[in-house]
Amino acid sequence: MPMPWLFIRTVGKLCVVGALTIGGAGCAAMHDLSGAPRAGYQTDGSYVLSAQDQGLGCRELTERRVSLQTQLNELPAKAMQQMQELPQTVVSAWARLTGSTDQGVPALAQYNEAKAEAAAVNASLEQKGCEANYGIETAGIHPHNAQ
DSSP: OHHHHHHHHHHHHHHHHHHHHHHHHHHHHHHHHTTOOOSEEOTTSOEEOOHHHHTOOHHHHHHHHHHHHHHHHHHHHHHHHHHHSOOSSHHHHHHHHHTOTTTTOHHHHHHHHHHHHHHHHHHHHHHHTOOSOOOOOOOOOOGGGOO
């Protein structure tokens, strides 16, 4: 008779561990769904610097700004080229048909993310008083002009 009780106790412990694991994953998912800011690109189009990035000094932030400026200068031409090509996937074609924010064009999505990150870097530079001229110039991408 001791065997069934041992079995039941072991299964019970496994159920508790499983419930805690699933519950923990659920809490993590709810945190993401709650809209609480996390590091990186946000669903509203903004960008939140990580704690590590917020701790960067003026020189490192300026280097990051220069890198983002390079991306922002290169991506418009790439986006225009991609807009003129046929969509490569059904998802891209659907995005273009429905007029999603990135129009099914990967370079346009990358541009929007880099632009949001640049704004966050600029805000950090300004907050730290790193330099007077901290703005990043961005070239405009107008999907309706790519015909």
